[in-house]
Amino acid sequence: LVWEVLLKMEEKAQSNVRCANFVSDFLFPKLQWVREILVSLLEVDFADVPEFIKCDLEEYALAIKSTLMIENMGNMCRRVERKNGTGKLAPLAAYHRCLHSKLATEYDRPPTVVTG
16 A cells, blocks of 8 residues: 555656655655565565565564664764754754764664665
8 A cells, every 4th residue: 555655656746846845755765675675565466475575674673683773873863953053954864864874883784885
């Protein structure tokens, strides 16, 4: 259901500026891994979750292992908010800051290097 609504909205956004602005604020559809999971589920008509997806999701859920990293990322975002003239940090900006911070590497979870 989410996938179908997302596809319809993205299609409508091609010809509707208001819809395009609304869709551009979404975070999760821009994440490659999320798209790969949804496409993999689409390939089996969302009838079942293939074993490799179950493994990916379980590994993702267990990867953080600690809330300390999340707390420190939240603290980092609050520090950036305080320094920002508006006192705010948009969700995409916060995600970008966390993704490209040294915190993930410090907690032995370095980001995947993009090649090509």
